[in-house]
Amino acid sequence: MKQVRVAIVGSTGYGGVELIRFLLQHPHVEITSVISSSNAGESITEGYPHLQDILPVTVLDAVDPELIRRKADVVFAATPSGISGKLVPALLDAGLRVIDLSGDFRLQSREAYEQWYKHEAPEPAVLQRAVYGLAEVYGDRVRDAELISNPGCYPTAALLGLIPAVEAGAVDPATVIIDAKSGVSGAGRGLGINYHYSEMNENFKTYKINKHQHIPEIESVLSERAGSAVTATFTPHLVPMTRGILCTTYASVTNDAYRMEDAWISLYRQYYEGRRFVRIRDRGRWPATKEVWGSNYCDIGFAYDERTGRITIVSVIDNLVKGAAGQAIQNLNLSFGWDEGAGLQSAPVYP
Incomplete structure (x- = not known):
């Protein structure tokens, strides 16, 4: 099976680093780009030394939809709210599948979004393309979705x-x-x-x-x-x-x-x-x-x-796994028809 190429926007946040941790053990994907708007050109290991000699690609790319299109098939957008709403349309136009962790596409009401998030809402045409990714409830809707809005924690x-x-x-x-x-x-x-x-x-x-x-x-x-x-x-x-x-x-x-x-x-x-x-x-x-x-x-x-x-x-x-990165990967698995637990089958860490 051909590996699916994955890019992570917001790789230097906690959610992004958890995505890296789980995707490294995923049987069907390859991390081909780690992206940061504030640290482009630096190595991700400067902020996260625990990734040294583990992550195959460490230099942080800039946020450039055309560059991402050349490097990836799927993009995880682990950005703060207010950023994905502006970035994701360009990623979709580039033909990429997007799993958004930011919250910008969780509410179909633009008025409600702007009231609660205090940002300008994404355009209605983009909102309509988003599928809410609570995997256990909306798994059938997630399959083949081009834009999956990962639920909040x-x-x-x-x-x-x-x-x-x-x-x-x-x-x-x-x-x-x-x-x-x-x-x-x-x-x-x-x-x-x-x-x-x-x-x-x-x-x-x-x-x-x-x-x-x-x-x-x-x-x-x-x-x-x-x-x-x-x-x-x-x-x-x-x-x-x-x-x-x-x-x-x-x-x-x-x-x-x-x-x-x-x-x-x-x-x-x-x-x-x-x-x-x-x-x-x-x-x-x-x-x-x-x-x-x-x-x-x-x-x-x-x-x-x-x-x-x-x-x-x-x-x-x-909150960082089922509430963010883990559920995002679960949605990735559902959208490609893979085993739902691919890359996620680790037992809880205890004590």
Whole structure:
């Protein structure tokens, strides 16, 4: 089988480096270009010495669609929001397949994007070409897509934990509350006072209350799956760890068939049957971020409260893998018809 040539725009960010780590072990791809708008001409090993003598191509290319076209068949765009929206149209015009990790194509509403992201939205003609890449739910749409919009890290954990419940009519969507915690790598490698060691060590804080850009992404997908508008409360928190997201989600149970935990376990195992990267815990066992560290798994557990009539859903992912690079590669595999787990079959790193 001919190797597919891959370029990574934004190679010097955490998401880009995770793409490199997994793609190096992928049986069907070859990394032919690593790209950085700010460090072109330098070696990627200057910022990431751990890649020395591992990565076959180390000199960072400039962002040039024509150069990328000559070197690659597929482009991963691991850029900050606001950049991909301007770059991706030229990549598509060059005949490249694009998997975008930035968030610029996750919302079909330009007005919603500009309200929440504070950037000019991509043109409608380009937005219409984007397929939302929540692999376990939209895998059939991803196949043969020319532009795949990789979900955000928080939405991945929250949506995988909620969609089966919403589709089954097991909960009242109007009562959904998502309490989410993330490690600081979710903020990227850029400097910011909130992420200094002395600010984060032995500290625990919330941020962007009612203003986080992932709120409309979560609500739009839940609304589609529910068949009616869903408004959720989502509150993100930073915890002093490098990797991981834990979503503790609460909702009122409206279907008597789901007033026991075994029914939840059965529902979710049936929903995700054959999807190897979602693991459902046994009754009385709830996942922890360390148990998916460095892997593409999403682990989910449940607790039903008879006193309040509410279900608690706990979902965990590694924000840099299942929440970014790993799911992007999973989407690559689906789009080419390869085994879904190609390049991703490593066990979580523990302890």
